[in-house]
Amino acid sequence: MNISILGAGAWGTALAVQASARHDVCLWARDAAWVEQARSSRLNERYLPGVVLPQGLTPTADLAAAIEHAQGGLIIVATPMAGLRGMLKQLPDGASVLWLCKGFEAGTGLLGHEIAREVQPRLRVGILSGPSFAQEVAAGQPTALVAASADAELAQLAVDAFHSERLRVYTSCDPVGVEVGGAVKNVMAIAVGLADGLRLAAEAADDVSAAPGLNARAALITRGLAEMMRLGQALGARTETFMGLSGMGDLVLTATGDLSRNRQVGLLLAQGLSLDAILKRLGHVAEGVYSAATVLARARSKGVDMPITEAMVAVLQGQLTPQAALDLLMGRQARAEH
C-alpha cells in the first residue's frame, strides 16, 4: 500500500518507520532543510533521536507529491491538533485519512472529526489512537492501537497498513469516544504529574508527612476516567470505549509513564518551573496544555462537572499553585462515587 504521513514529529516518524517495513511510505515535513538532512543522515535527530529511517521511507517537503503518492492508499495526518484543520483543507475529495493528534482544537473547541465535517465533508476519515509512546513503537516494542471510524472499511485499511507482529491494531466504530479519551487523558496526565511532582519535592525537602503518594495517583486516574466518561457520554460516545485502549489504556500509560510530555508538564510545574520554560525544555507538543481550557468549555456547555480539569486549567493559567489545586480537589464536598 502507498502511505503518506504528513508531519515528521516523533509520532509520525515512528509510525512511518514501522510501516515502511511493508509499505511504500512518504514522510512529509514542512521544513525543507530537515528533509535534506534526513535524506542524507537517515535520522530525525530533532524529534526521534537515534532511530534510523529505513530505505523504504522517503522524506519529502513536497506536500502535493505526498498527497499524490497516497492516492488509492492512506494518508496519515501526524501534526499536532493545531495543524489538523490546515492539513485536511488541502486533501482531495474521497481521500482516505486518519489523524494521530489527541485534543480539542483550541479556539473552536472541536474534535478532529467535527473539524473534518466542517472543512472537508467528502473525505473518508478516522482516528488512530491508543497507548503508544513513539520511542517504543519505533523500537519495535509491543504496542496495541485502535483505529476508529464510522467507515468500517477505512478502519480496516488502518489494520492493513499498520498491524504487525509488534503492533496490534484493533478497530472501533466510535470515533467520538476515541477522540474524547485521547483529549482528556492528556489533561489527567498533567494532573497526575503534578501530584507526583509534589511528592518528589516533599521527598527532597525531607518532609513527606502529608504529600500525595500512590493513593493520590490512583484516585486521580480513577476520577479522571470518570470525568472522561461523563464528557464522552454527553457528546454521544459509547461507554465501553472508555474501558478500552484509547480510554483507560492511554490514561494509565500517559499518567504514569515518564516518557509522556503531558506528565512531564505536571512534574515540572510542581518543581516551580514556569509553563513557558517547561514548553521550551520539552521541545515537543504537550496537547493537554492547549486543550485543557477547551475540554472545560465543552464540558460546561454540556453541563458536565469536570473538577480535575477545572483545577488544571487554573494551574496552567497561573491562577492556582499545584498545592492549592490539590487542596481544592481534596476539599470538595463528599458525594456518591457513581
Ligand SMILES: NC(=O)C1=CN([C@@H]2O[C@H](COP(=O)(O)OP(=O)(O)OC[C@H]3O[C@@H](n4cnc5c(N)ncnc54)[C@H](O)[C@@H]3O)[C@@H](O)[C@H]2O)C=CC1
Ligand atoms: N509522541 C507520541 O508518543 C504520541 C503523540 N501523539 C499525538 O500526535 C500528535 C503529534 O505528536 P508528536 O509527533 O509527538 O509531536 P512533536 O512535537 O514530536 O512533533 C510535531 C511535528 O508537527 C509539526 N507541526 C507543528 N505544528 C504544525 C502545523 N501547524 N502544521 C504542520 N506541522 C506542524 C512540527 O514541525 C513537528 O514536525 C500530537 O497530537 C500528540 O498528542 C499520539 C500518540 C503518541
Ligand SMILES: O=C(CO)COP(=O)(O)O
Ligand atoms: O499519547 C501519547 C501516548 O499514547 C503520548 O503522550 P504525551 O503527548 O503526553 O507524550
